[in-house]
Structure formats: C-alpha cells, structure tokens
Amino acid sequence: MIPLSEDPFYLIEKWLKAKEFLVIGKSIQRIDAFEKVTGKAKFMEDYVLPNMVYVKLVLSSEPHARIKAIDVGRALKIRGVVGVLTAKDIPGENQVGYALPDQPLLAEGKVRYAGEPIALVAAEEPEIAFEASLAIKIDYEPLPPLLDPLEAMKRTDVLVHDERGSNIAFTTRVRKGDVTEGFRVADVIVKNEYRTQHQEHAYLETEGALAIPEIGGRITIISCAQYPHLAQAITARVLGIPASRIRIVQPYIGGGFGGKDDMGPLVAAKAALAAYKIGRPALLIYSREESMKSHCKREASIIRYKSGATKEGKLTAIEVEIIMDTGAYANRGPFILWRATMHASGPYEVPNAKVDGYCVYTNKVYQGSFRGFGNPDVQFAAEAQMDELANKLGMDPVEFRLKNILRPGSLTITSQLLDHSVGIAEALEIVAQRASWKEKRALYSKMKGRFRRGIGVACAWHGISTSRGVPDWSNAFIKIEKDGSIHVFTGIVEIGQGSPTTSHVQIVSEVLGVPVNYINMYFGTSDAPDTGATHASRGTSIGAIGVLVAAAKLRERLNKLAAELLECRPEEVIVRNGKAFVKGREEKYIMWKDLIKEAYARGIEMSATGFFFLPKGTFDHEKGQGFAYPAYSYIVNIAEVEVDIETGIVRVLRMWPALASGRIINPLAVEGQIEGAIAQGMGLALMEKVEFDERGVVINANFTDYVVPTIMDMPKVEKPVYVEDLFKYGPFGAKGVGEMALIPTPAAIANAVTHAIGIRVTELPLTPEKVYFLIRKRKMKG
Amino acid sequence: MIVSFKLNGELVEVDVPPNMTLLDVLRRKLGILSVKRGCERGECGACTVLINGDPVCSCLVLAPQAEGKEIITLEYLSKNGEIHPIQEAFIEAGAIQCGFCTPGFILTAYALLKRNPNPTIDEIKKALEGNLCRCTGYIKIIEAIQLAAKKLQRYSR
Ligand code: FES
Ligand code: FES
Numbered sequence: 035m036i037p038l039s040e041d042p043f044y045l046i047e048k049w050l051k052a053k054e055f056l057v058i059g060k061s062i063q064r065i066d067a068f069e070k071v072t073g074k075a076k077f078m079e080d081y082v083l084p085n086m087v088y089v090k091l092v093l094s095s096e097p098h099a100r101i102k103a104i105d106v107g108r109a110l111k112i113r114g115v116v117g118v119l120t121a122k123d124i125p126g127e128n129q130v131g132y133a134l135p136d137q138p139l140l141a142e143g144k145v146r147y148a149g150e151p152i153a154l155v156a157a158e159e160p161e162i163a164f165e166a167s168l169a170i171k172i173d174y175e176p177l178p179p180l181l182d183p184l185e186a187m188k189r190t191d192v193l194v195h196d197e198r199g200s201n202i203a204f205t206t207r208v209r210k211g212d213v214t215e216g217f218r219v220a221d222v223i224v225k226n227e228y229r230t231q232h233q234e235h236a237y238l239e240t241e242g243a244l245a246i247p248e249i250g251g252r253i254t255i256i257s258c259a260q261y262p263h264l265a266q267a268i269t270a271r272v273l274g275i276p277a278s279r280i281r282i283v284q285p286y287i288g289g290g291f292g293g294k295d296d297m298g299p300l301v302a303a304k305a306a307l308a309a310y311k312i313g314r315p316a317l318l319i320y321s322r323e324e325s326m327k328s329h330c331k332r333e334a335s336i337i338r339y340k341s342g343a344t345k346e347g348k349l350t351a352i353e354v355e356i357i358m359d360t361g362a363y364a365n366r367g368p369f370i371l372w373r374a375t376m377h378a379s380g381p382y383e384v385p386n387a388k389v390d391g392y393c394v395y396t397n398k399v400y401q402g403s404f405r406g407f408g409n410p411d412v413q414f415a416a417e418a419q420m421d422e423l424a425n426k427l428g429m430d431p432v433e434f435r436l437k438n439i440l441r442p443g444s445l446t447i448t449s450q451l452l453d454h455s456v457g458i459a460e461a462l463e464i465v466a467q468r469a470s471w472k473e474k475r476a477l478y479s480k481m482k483g484r485f486r487r488g489i490g491v492a493c494a495w496h497g498i499s500t501s502r503g504v505p506d507w508s509n510a511f512i513k514i515e516k517d518g519s520i521h522v523f524t525g526i527v528e529i530g531q532g533s534p535t536t537s538h539v540q541i542v543s544e545v546l547g548v549p550v551n552y553i554n555m556y557f558g559t560s561d562a563p564d565t566g567a568t569h570a571s572r573g574t575s576i577g578a579i580g581v582l583v584a585a586a587k588l589r590e591r592l593n594k595l596a597a598e599l600l601e602c603r604p605e606e607v608i609v610r611n612g613k614a615f616v617k618g619r620e621e622k623y624i625m626w627k628d629l630i631k632e633a634y635a636r637g638i639e640m641s642a643t644g645f646f647f648l649p650k651g652t653f654d655h656e657k658g659q660g661f662a663y664p665a666y667s668y669i670v671n672i673a674e675v676e677v678d679i680e681t682g683i684v685r686v687l688r689m690w691p692a693l694a695s696g697r698i699i700n701p702l703a704v705e706g707q708i709e710g711a712i713a714q715g716m717g718l719a720l721m722e723k724v725e726f727d728e729r730g731v732v733i734n735a736n737f738t739d740y741v742v743p744t745i746m747d748m749p750k751v752e753k754p755v756y757v758e759d760l761f762k763y764g765p766f767g768a769k770g771v772g773e774m775a776l777i778p779t780p781a782a783i784a785n786a787v788t789h790a791i792g793i794r795v796t797e798l799p800l801t802p803e804k805v806y807f808l809i810r811k812r813k814m815k816g
Numbered sequence: 817m818i819v820s821f822k823l824n825g826e827l828v829e830v831d832v833p834p835n836m837t838l839l840d841v842l843r844r845k846l847g848i849l850s851v852k853r854g855c856e857r858g859e860c861g862a863c864t865v866l867i868n869g870d871p872v873c874s875c876l877v878l879a880p881q882a883e884g885k886e887i888i889t890l891e892y893l894s895k896n897g898e899i900h901p902i903q904e905a906f907i908e909a910g911a912i913q914c915g916f917c918t919p920g921f922i923l924t925a926y927a928l929l930k931r932n933p934n935p936t937i938d939e940i941k942k943a944l945e946g947n948l949c950r951c952t953g954y955i956k957i958i959e960a961i962q963l964a965a966k967k968l969q970r971y972s973r
Contacts, residue, residue: 061910064910066912068899071894071912072850075915076849079843080849236950237950238862238914238949239852287914288914288915288916289916291950530915705956706913709952709956711953713953736855736859737859737860743953744948744954745945745947745954745958746941748953748954748955751953
C-alpha cells in the first residue's frame with residue numbers, strides 16, 4: 035500500500051481543492067523570454083560542432099514508381115563527400131510507421147509520393163552535400179499515380195501498398211441508437227458535402243537533427259521532436275541498438291503544431307543513421323522546399339453529413355461519412371480519423387448517430403498531426419449543419435445550439451456519460467452576449483451594398499489525452515539540490531507554447547511555495563522519465579500532472595519535517611516565498627534553504643518522481659461506443675467578417691473566443707495560444723492550401739505561393755471568456771488549451787461568410803475566387 | 817574574397833566565397849546566431865538584419881554587397897545584460913512564443929521606431945508585413961511595439 039502522502043490520486047485531489055494561489059492563474063513571465071529576445075536562445079541549427087558532417091536529403095521526383103537502381107558512384111567521387119546512405123545501409127529495421135507498419139525511413143523498392151526521402155548524402159560542407167545530391171541518379175519505373183481518394187477507394191488494380199490489398203488503410207465507425215427512426219421523427223433534415231484541404235504547418239524553423247556519437251557506443255541527438263522518448267525508440271529501431279543507448283536532448287523548437295511530432299523522430303533517425311555509419315557528428319536540416327514537399331500535412335477531408343431535428347429544435351439523428359486522404363502512408367492518419375469520427379456530432383447531444391470513416395491511400399505527401407488533429411474539418415461540417423438546421427427551423431443559431439449542447443450528465447455520441455467538467459453552455463451564453471450576437475445577426479441580415487457583414491458562431495469540443503483505453507500517463511523527476519534550488523526533469527517539449535517555461539514552473543512554485551527563480555527546468559529530454567508526447571494539448575494538462583505529483587510528494591515530506599521543527603501539525607505548515615511558517619504565526623518560521631539542509635541532514639529523500647497512470651474505461655470498436663476520452667475541453671468562437679461582393683475578398687474583422695478548458699494557469703500564455711490558433715485557423719479558412727500538379731507533386735513549396743496569414747490579415751481578437759470547469763485529474767483542474775481555438779475557427783468564419791452572402795459555403799479555403807463564384811451563382815439564380 | 821563591413825559597431829573582415837549570402841557569412845563565418853534561417857528566399861523575415869539602418873533579409877544579400885556597409889544584428893541591442901526597451905516590451909506583452917521569428921521582429925521594430933517614434937497600428941502593420949510569425953497571431957507583437965514606443969518616449973523625455 036502506498037501511503038497517502040505518496041499517492042498521486044490523493045495529491046492531485048488535494049491540490050485541486052486549493053482555494054488561494056500564489057502563482058497559479060497569474061501571468062508570470064516565460065523563463066525563456068530573456069534568451070529569446072536577446073537572440074541567445076539556442077535552436078537546432080545553433081549547435082555547431084567541429085568535425086561535423088552535413089547531411090542532405092535525396093527526394094523522389096516521382097509520385098509512384100519502382101526504384102530499379104540507385105547510382106551513387108558519381109556522388110561519391112566528389113571531393114568532400116563522406117558517404118551516401120540508402121535503405122540497404124540501415125542496420126536495424128527500415129520501418130517507422132506509427133499507426134501501421136507501412137512506412138520506411140528511406141524508400142525501398144518503391145516510392146509512393148514525390149518528395150519521399152530515398153537517400154542521404156553526407157559531406158564536409160553543405161554546398162558539397164547539395165552538389166552530390168544532384169549527382170545521384172535514380173532509375174525509376176513509373177507506375178500510375180492515384181491522386182483522388184474517391185477513386186483510390188474503389189480501385190484494386192493500382193495499389194499504393196501492394197501488400198495491403200486495398201487502398202483503404204483504416205476504417206472507423208459509430209453506431210448509436212437507430213438513425214432511420216431518428217430521421218423519421220425529424221421535422222427538418224439537412225444534407226451536404228463538405229471539403230477541406232491539405233494545410234502546411236509552416237513552422238518558421240524547418241525540421242532538423244544533429245546526431246553525435248558519444249562514449250560507450252551511445253548517440254546523443256539534438257532533435258526537434260515533440261516526444262523525445264518516441265524519437266529515441268524509433269532511432270533505436272532503425273539502428274538496431276537498445277533505446278537506452280540513445281539520448282535525446284531538445285533545444286528550443288521553432289514551432290511544432292503537430293508536424294514535428296510526426297517528423298521529429300524520423301529526422302532524428304536519419305541524422306543518427308549518418309552519424310552511426312560515418313562515426314562523426316551529423317547535422318541534417320531540411321530546406322524550406324524539402325520541408326514543404328516531404329513532411330506530413332493536415333488531412334484533406336470529404337465529409338458527407340446528414341442531420342435532422344424536430345421543430346422544437348432537438349437533434350434527432352446524424353449520419354456522417356468521413357473520407358480522409360492519408361496520402362502515401364498511414365502515419366497518424368488512423369488516429370486522426372478516429373478523433374474526427376468520435377467528435378463528428380460536435381459538442382451536442384444526439385440520440386441516434388451513424389458515422390463511417392475511411393482513411394485512404396493516395397500518391398501524395400502523407401497526412402499527419404496538425405493542431406486539432408482531424409477535428410477542425412469535422413467541426414466545420416457539423417457547425418455548418420447546425421446553422422442550416424436552425425435556418426430551416428427559423429431559430430436563432432445560438433438558441434438552437436443551446437437546446438442541444440452538452441451539459442453535465444449528457445451522453446456523448448459514443449454514449450459516454452459526462453459527469454463533470456462541461457462548461458460550454460455557459461461559455462456560449464456569455465460570449466454571445468459579449469459579441470452582441472442577436473443585434474448583429476439581425477442588423478447584418480438586412481445589409482445591402484458592396485461590403486456585406488456577417489457574424490457566425492461555432493462551438494467545438496476536443497477530447498483530451500489519447501483516445502479509448504490507449505494508455506496515457508504522466509511523469510517527471512524533481513530533485514531539490516542541497517542549496518535549495520530545484521531541478522525539474524520532464525519529457526514535455528518547449529515548442530513555443532510555454533508549458534515547461536511557464537505553467538510547469540508555476541505548478542512547482544505553487545506546490546513547493548518557492549519563488550519561480552529557484553526552479554530550473556530541464557525539458558524535452560529522454561533523460562527525464564517518459565512523460566508522453568507534447569501533443570493533443572496535453573503539455574499543461576496530462577503532461578504537467580507528473581510535475582505536480584512529484585512536487586506534491588516532496589511538499590508532504592517537507593511539511594512533516596517543518597511541523598517537527600516548528601512544533602505544529604503538518605497541515606498548519608505554510609510555505610511561501612521560500613519560507614516555511616506556522617499558519618497564523620508567521621514569526622515561527624524556517625527559511626527554505628535551512629529546511630532543505632535539515633532534510634539532507636536527517637536523511638529525508640529530496641528527489642521524487644511523479645508517475646500517474648490515467649484511469650480509463652472500455653470501448654466497443656464494433657459499435658464505436660464507450661469511453662472515448664477522459665474529459666473534453668470546449669471552446670466557442672464568434673467571428674465577424676466583411677465580404678466584398680464585387681471581388682469575393684473576405685476580411686475577418688473580429689473574433690470572440692470563449693474557453694471552457696478547466697483551470698487557466700497562465701492567462702497571458704493562454705491568450706497567446708488562442709490568438710496564434712485563430713491566425714492558423716483563419717489561414718485554413720481563407721487562404722492556405724497545398725497545391726498538387728497532375729502528377730501529385732507539390733507545386734507551392736515556398737512562402738510566396740503558399741500563403742500564410744501576415745500581420746495585415748489579423749482581426750481584432752477580443753479578450754477570451756473563461757469558464758473554469760475543473761477536470762478532476764488535471765493539474766489544478768487544467769484540461770488543455772493549445773489546439774482549442776483553431777478547431778472552431780474555420781467553422782465560425784465559414785458561418786459568418788454564409789451569413790454575409792446568404793449562401794452556404796461548404797468548401798475551404800474561402801479564397802476570393804471561390805466566394806466570388808458563389809455570389810455569382812446566387813445572382814444567376816436570381 | 818575579402819569583404820569588410822561594420823558589424824554591430826566593430827569593423828570586421830572575412831574571407832568568403834563571393835556567392836555566399838550574408839546570412840551564411842554571419843552565421844557560419846562570424847558566429848552571429850541570432851540571425852535565423854527560415855526560408856532563404858526573402859519570404860519570412862527571420863534572417864532580418866539592419867543594413868545602414870534599414871531592415872533587410874540577409875538571405876537575399878550576397879557577401880560582396882555588404883562591403884563597406886553598417887550592419888546591425890540583434891546582438892547589438894543588449895549590452896552587459898541590459899536589454900533594450902523594445903526587448904523588454906516583447907517580454908512584458910507576451911509577444912514571444914517559439915522565439916524563432918523574434919530577432920527579425922525586434923530589429924524591424926527597432927528600425928521603425930527610429931524612423932517613426934509614435935507609429936499608428938496601421939504603420940506598425942505596414943512595417944512588419946514582411947515578417948512571418950506562425951505562433952503568436954501577431955496581436956501581442958503589435959501590443960509590444962505600442963508598449964515599446966511608450967517606453968522609448970518615456971526614456972527620451
Ligand atoms: S530566411 Fe531570409 S527571409 Fe526567410
Ligand atoms: S514566435 Fe514562433 S514564429 Fe513567431
């Protein structure tokens with residue numbers, strides 16, 4: 035039996051119940067801010083080592099072809115070339131697929147998309163590596179490329195993966211109630227097809243890794259991954275050596291957004307392969323073009339959606355088909371599809387639901403993790419449906435949503451009972467008021483003239499943690515040094531979001547009662563216990579539980595010691611500003627440093643881990659029913675737009691976000707996440723699209739042709755509404771924020787544009803051209 | 817070839833191939849690592865330096881073009897652990913996330929505020945149009961520059 039003072043459940047609950055805070059809920063400064071404004075913050079490319087070789091990728095020019103021969107002879111003759119590596123040089127397994135074992139590190143026998151890595155060239159200088167990469171000749175036998183997922187689904191004569199026998203990589207389903215009956219009792223039914231497009235992460239820093247051979251046959255990799263232990267595992271598999279010989283260290287990362295979750299391990303493994311074979315430090319950095327052509331993208335989806343409601347405004351049924359173009363490899367596509375499927379209803383109660391999902395191979399760059407993970411597409415469709423139903427019913431869209439919205443006690447689409455932490459109804463009510471929703475909706479409906487305004491609302495939910503019963507845990511290691519300074523080890527990565535550099539620091543500072551400058555964060559490393567990935571908005575939620583638990587264990591020990599020294603009960607000990615004292619009698623105190631000294635002197639262990647294994651329920655895969663996620667974060671966005679009906683240009687004027695994601699640990703950091711997510715969501719809604727030519731080659735692999743929002747495009751973003759619907763296992767009740775504001779942004783903007791022009795938009799991005807033709811179509815119809 | 821220019825107030829001479837970009841000269845030859853490589857096509861602004869006071873993408877400048885110029889990088893703004901009011905403002909406003917774009921934004925803002933100590937929001941936007949940031953959504957960057965303008969006026973008074 036673990037004593038209570040070491041039991042994670044007890045400790046999490048104890049701190050959840052805290053009423054007064056020292057630093058939680060305050061906008062403390064990021065601890066990396068000073069380094070970042072002075073240009074001293076080290077990113078991957080800033081590590082320069084003597085004797086290092088530069089690695090360059092050789093990418094496939096063909097979308098689908100057999101590799102007949104790879105001629106590296108000429109490249110090897112170039113002065114300064116140190117080595118060329120292909121699949122046959124891989125000592126371990128050439129297998130890096132996450133969801134399915136379908137993906138090689140370097141193409142073997144066949145290429146499946148233009149941009150697929152085939153070989154690595156290592157040289158003394160980057161210019162030489164580049165020259166040598168051009169000298170490598172690959173002899174291809176072209177195969178017909180499959181580019182359209184709808185076609186690929188049907189064909190078996192051409193297969194992206196011959197051994198799989200079908201181009202459908204994965205399917206998902208939900209069967210809840212009886213949809214036939216649900217539609218029979220509906221008074222209104224709406225049916226539409228929605229389409230979303232591939233989005234590029236466009237992190238300002240491209241992918242990279244530096245692998246360094248070390249003593250004892252170890253390899254240290256300075257990498258840009260979002261999950262150091264996964265980079266470690268994948269590299270070990272590729273090299274055929276034990277994971278314990280690989281050490282992952284992460285500098286600051288120039289943006290991740292999910293892309294580096296998928297790419298980080300693959301890039302680390304490539305650099306490590308070169309270092310391992312050549313025996314020298316090896317640096318691999320993707321050029322922008324290589325990055326855009328070869329790294330995974332947000333999925334492109336086709337969503338067919340039918341929904342029904344009664345005239346009283348109650349949803350009766352939904353029937354949804356989701357087809358995702360996963361490109362050449364499954365990568366995380368099956369998980370993305372799974373998430374989209376289980377969120378297909380939007381944050382609403384619906385008694386009858388049938389959802390079918392298909393993840394389909396094509397010969398395009400593969401789909402991967404991107405902020406929102408399948409959910410922005412499906413919320414775009416679901417929220418368009420909600421507006422259309424409200425419209426048919428003659429109801430206000432907000433009122434209609436409130437009649438169906440999830441509340442404590444609701445059953446989700448997977449029949450999961452939500453017993454607590456469901457604050458979205460309140461968030462929607464408050465934000466609609468703040469935005470003067472009713473007045474604006476009425477006013478803009480009557481607008482005339484060239485510039486039309488519209489206001490749109492979208493709600494979203496997002497399950498936190500991994501799905502179903504898939505194990506999820508948290509951990510951290512904290513040691514208090516003899517001088518009282520605190521060393522925190524976590525696998526959570528700093529990708530800009532600020533989890534290890536703000537909220538983790540705040541949690542430790544709060545729990546131990548010490549100023550933040552006592553705390554040194556060592557983050558993003560495989561030296562820490564496996565903390566899980568920095569994805570799925572879990573950095574400050576699940577990812578931070580370990581930090582909380584480890585700190586709380588140490589605090590229990592210190593409370594006991596302080597109680598002895600101060601002659602009071604442990605519950606009476608307060609630690610604040612590095613001073614332990616008796617509650618109500620501040621004159622009876624001991625300084626933090628002395629307390630720690632005393633702990634060392636008495637043999638009290640001043641280090642602790644914070645392992646916590648998240649309890650989960652069961653899930654029936656046949657029916658897609660059961661426990662889908664431990665909790666959900668919720669968000670509402672209201673968007674106000676202006677459409678120039680002469681040109682089709684859409685301008686987003688103002689956004690009102692409202693978040694119900696548990697405790698807000700650092701409001702300034704949360705605002706930053708919301709604003710950045712809105713920008714990215716607006717890019718997806720209005721302008722961003724990876725374009726392919728007729729052979730499936732990405733043709734806009736640069737920032738001139740692939741347009742991301744600039745400072746000129748940004749709307750005014752209002753201060754967020756927070757409903758702190760605490761989650762019982764979150765650190766101080768936090769549920770996760772990072773992805774949230776992106777998820778309903780395309781939907782809110784699309785609904786606002788629809789309001790402005792009076793015609794339903796069903797396909798993203800809403801480029802001027804697309805909007806213009808929609809407007810013309812309406813006029814032509816009179 | 818030998819190229820010489822003033823870098824953060826000091827005269828430097830480097831022996832570089834004539835086709836090397838200023839970005840590479842700074843990073844690889846002179847160890848100036850605050851200059852970031854984001855696209856190498858003049859599209860992102862991460863590599864911004866000031867040449868004779870104007871913000872320029874160093875990835876588009878060839879080494880010989882730097883001859884005789886006065887070049888300023890972010891390193892110039894902080895001295896002996898003291899940071900510039902613009903840097904303070906970026907911290908206080910929460911204008912930093914991943915930080916990869918930050919050097920470019922701060923230098924561009926520095927050039928703007930030298931020219932125009934009291935810019936409107938539109939003038940700020942215009943000046944920073946060429947700098948991409950994928951993390952912040954720019955809102956806090958605008959706030960930081962407004963705050964920096966106030967701070968600088970306070971100091972100059
Ligand atoms: S690296 Fe120079 S503008 Fe992007
Ligand atoms: S802070 Fe990451 S790109 Fe600007």
